[in-house]
Amino acid sequence: MKPVLAVERLEKRYGVKTVVDQVSFTAAAGECLGIIGPNGAGKTTLFNLLDGCVAPNAGRVMLDDVDITHLPQYRRARRGIGRAFQIPRPFAGLTVFENVLAGVVHGADRSTAPQRRAIEILEAVGLAHKRDLLAGGLPLLDRKRLELAKAMSVGTRLLLLDEVAGGLTEHEVHQLVDIVNALKRDHAVIWIEHIAHALMAAADRIMVLHFGAKLVEGPPADVMASAIVQEVYLGISVDVAADR
Ligand SMILES: Nc1ncnc2c1ncn2[C@@H]1O[C@H](COP(=O)(O)OP(=O)(O)OP(=O)(O)O)[C@@H](O)[C@H]1O
Ligand SMILES: [Mg+2]
Numbered sequence: 001m002k003p004v005l006a007v008e009r010l011e012k013r014y015g016v017k018t019v020v021d022q023v024s025f026t027a028a029a030g031e032c033l034g035i036i037g038p039n040g041a042g043k044t045t046l047f048n049l050l051d052g053c054v055a056p057n058a059g060r061v062m063l064d065d066v067d068i069t070h071l072p073q074y075r076r077a078r079r080g081i082g083r084a085f086q087i088p089r090p091f092a093g094l095t096v097f098e099n100v101l102a103g104v105v106h107g108a109d110r111s112t113a114p115q116r117r118a119i120e121i122l123e124a125v126g127l128a129h130k131r132d133l134l135a136g137g138l139p140l141l142d143r144k145r146l147e148l149a150k151a152m153s154v155g156t157r158l159l160l161l162d163e164v165a166g167g168l169t170e171h172e173v174h175q176l177v178d179i180v181n182a183l184k185r186d187h188a189v190i191w192i193e194h195i196a197h198a199l200m201a202a203a204d205r206i207m208v209l210h211f212g213a214k215l216v217e218g219p220p221a222d223v224m225a226s227a228i229v230q231e232v233y234l235g236i237s238v239d240v241a242a243d244r
Helices: 043-051 073-078 096-106 114-124 140-152 170-183 196-202 220-225 227-234
Strands: 003-014 017-028 032-036 058-063 081-084 158-162 188-192 205-210 213-218
Touching: 003 043, 003 188, 017 043, 017 058, 017 188, 017 213, 032 043, 032 196, 043 073, 043 081, 043 158, 043 188, 073 081, 073 096, 081 140, 096 114, 096 140, 114 140, 114 170, 140 158, 140 170, 170 188, 170 196, 188 196, 196 220, 205 220, 205 227, 213 220, 213 227, 220 227
Parallel strands: 032 188, 032 205, 081 158, 158 188
Antiparallel strands: 003 017, 003 058, 205 213
């Protein structure tokens, strides 16, 4: 399948430090690409480069074959890039429905009436029955559901999820995984997550970042079992060069 996103040799430096180092990958609709890597590996910075809140020093970001590397953030959103953060930041004084509607009316998708589309999105994340509640009063899992809904609201084709399972109970993590697995039918999903079993249950491929560079990419079970990942995560000494 043709990728929605193609990233080519993307690079970000802060001073002398290279935080994202020549990273290339693709993401297609119908799949979830998982990203793991130690703290400070450059995962969130990579998302900042994709959604446009930070400019790269080199490399290209292609969305649907269009070069968006230098487009501002709001125009990328209108082209279908939505992002969910670890700590949900809803408009606390608006209702659940209004939070999603705000994204829909600012997005570019006019195929469905905005109110109808907002309800469809809330149904997809299991929050339609709470549409009239104030967002500020929701419990954590529902705030996560709303964070996903907001990320989907702009006519989203590429969904960026940054550690959205953080802070949830085991049972809630399973519920979130079910939602992500449903969402990836209509979206290209990229999910950064430290909770490995959650990622294993949703990702079709996993990419490992280490010191800003892509260390390895492949099927989740192969990547997690690889000697190089054992080395980076567990400190088990192996011949890293041989595994590369
Ligand atoms: N604006 C900035 N100025 C300078 N350095 C920065 C800036 N933003 C990020 N960094 C550095 O870039 C590196 C990568 O940070 P980033 O937040 O992308 O890591 P991460 O992989 O998301 O980590 P975590 O797993 O903790 O979320 C870190 O060393 C961080 O200190
Ligand atoms: Mg991060």
